[in-house]
Amino acid sequence: MSLPPLVEPAAELTVDEVRRYSRHLIIPDVGMAGQKRLKNAKVLCVGAGGLGSPALLYLAAAGVGTLGIIDFDVVDESNLQRQVIHGQSDVGRLKAESAAASVKEINPLIDVVVHNVALSTDNVMEIFSGYDLIVDGTDNFATRYMVNDAAVLLGKPYVWGSIYRFDGQASVFWAEHGPCYRCLYPEPPPPGMVPSCAEGGVLGVLCASIGSIQVNEAIKLLTGIGEPLVGRLMIYDALEMQYRTVKVRKDPECVLCGKNPSVTQLLDDYEAFCGALSEDAQQAVTDSTITARELKDMQDRGDDIFLVDVREQNEYEIVSIPGATLIPKGEFLNGAALEKLPQDKKIVLHCKSGGRSAEALAIVKNAGFSDAVHVGGGVLSWVKTIDPSLPSY
Numbered sequence: 603m604s605l606p607p608l609v610e611p612a613a614e615l616t617v618d619e620v621r622r623y624s625r626h627l628i629i630p631d632v633g634m635a636g637q638k639r640l641k642n643a644k645v646l647c648v649g650a651g652g653l654g655s656p657a658l659l660y661l662a663a664a665g666v667g668t669l670g671i672i673d674f675d676v677v678d679e680s681n682l683q684r685q686v687i688h689g690q691s692d693v694g695r696l697k698a699e700s701a702a703a704s705v706k707e708i709n710p711l712i713d714v715v716v717h718n719v720a721l722s723t724d725n726v727m728e729i730f731s732g733y734d735l736i737v738d739g740t741d742n743f744a745t746r747y748m749v750n751d752a753a754v755l756l757g758k759p760y761v762w763g764s765i766y767r768f769d770g771q772a773s774v775f776w777a778e779h780g781p782c783y784r785c786l787y788p789e790p791p792p793p794g795m796v797p798s799c800a801e802g803g804v805l806g807v808l809c810a811s812i813g814s815i816q817v818n819e820a821i822k823l824l825t826g827i828g829e830p831l832v833g834r835l836m837i838y839d840a841l842e843m844q845y846r847t848v849k850v851r852k853d854p855e856c857v858l859c860g861k862n863p864s865v866t867q868l869l870d871d872y873e874a875f876c877g878a879l880s881e882d883a884q885q886a887v888t889d890s891t892i893t894a895r896e897l898k899d900m901q902d903r904g905d906d907i908f909l910v911d912v913r914e915q916n917e918y919e920i921v922s923i924p925g926a927t928l929i930p931k932g933e934f935l936n937g938a939a940l941e942k943l944p945q946d947k948k949i950v951l952h953c954k955s956g957g958r959s960a961e962a963l964a965i966v967k968n969a970g971f972s973d974a975v976h977v978g979g980g981v982l983s984w985v986k987t988i989d990p991s992l993p994s995y
């Protein structure tokens with residue numbers, strides 16, 4: 603199914619533009635008309651991280667006339683293994699600004715719009731309304747459902763990608779011509795069931811494989827060439843080196859884009875929709891959070907504690923807190939961990955930075971270990987405040 607071009611062509615290309623884009627211009631399918639459409643196009647990339655890095659670099663190089671970049675985060679050293687739009691000297695800098703600088707260096711002929719904010723229900727409709735197409739490079743379900751809902755409500759195509767370890771997926775969701783993200787994934791996964799790249803890792807170059815597919819689809823949609831990935835899910839296995847696509851049908855019962863939609867505006871709270879802890883549960887976790895210093899004091903006093911590291915074996919091997927027993931979070935989710943916990947000791951949980959241990963803590967408390975606590979900031983906080991000679995990751 604080919605689709606008409608998403609944007610009208612710009613009136614003309616300048617002499618500089620003709621020189622710069624000549625290798626596009628001589629492809630018959632792109633040509634002058636296609637390049638003028640790219641010039642007139644406004645594309646927003648959500649997230650300047652793993653997928654956003656290659657996506658932004660190639661969208662800019664291709665001559666997309668207005669490129670929006672939205673990210674609230676700052677560049678961390680552990681980002682540089684894959685977020686190639688940022689360099690060593692950008693560590694600590696706002697990602698959107700760092701990305702904008704790289705993009706302008708690659709192509710000074712385009713307009714770059716920097717949004718140094720978190721995309722939220724307060725701003726998503728207004729921000730999206732200024733763009734023709736959304737490329738999603740984010741890493742969390744709450745943002746994806748929000749991006750999808752806003753894109754459907756505004757009738758804009760949503761170019762989605764997802765990566766984990768050696769596996770990638772991509773698709774184009776566009777309710778007017780095919781399924782939306784909710785047709786494919788009607789419900790978010792239970793909290794904690796799908797590990798993030800921060801938990802499970804990701805091969806850096808996988809970002810380029812999937813991010814460049816997203817750009818490829820964006821260019822096809824903007825210029826109206828080829829078969830867009832609408833109604834198809836592309837699945838990439840980097841270890842087996844296999845690409846395959848499977849059909850995704852529009853769900854007539856979809857709550858958002860189906861025949862009788864029940865979702866007709868943005869949800870109030872996408873975090874809650876994706877199963878973030880309720881306020882009560884969050885308070886319980888906050889009340890049971892200790893610092894790395896408090897843990898060290900407990901150990902020095904010889905308190906009767908059982909320290910559990912809920913990360914994965916390979917993370918444990920990178921750096922660990924002395925005295926910790928490894929029981930990965932998955933074992934808390936499936937219940938196996940509970941048999942390994944002593945009844946007569948105070949349970950202290952930790953992970954990398956406090957997210958996974960908070961999830962495990964809720965399970966442990968529910969199972970009756972009412973005085974269990976977890977270490978806020980996890981092993982990273984231990985490294986920072988107790989033993990800076992240890993590595994961070």
Ligand SMILES: Nc1ncnc2c1ncn2[C@@H]1O[C@H](COP(=O)(O)OP(=O)(O)OP(=O)(O)O)[C@@H](O)[C@H]1O
Binds near residue numbers: 741
């Ligand atoms: N709601 C949002 N608004 C703006 N930017 C977002 C939003 N949600 C996620 N992002 C950004 O999307 C990017 C996702 O990239 P990626 O998963 O590679 O990165 P990361 O969060 O830097 O990595 P890690 O979690 O491994 O430390 C991040 O830069 C993140 O700040």
Ligand SMILES: [Zn+2]
Binds near residue numbers: 781786856
């Ligand atoms: Zn749908």
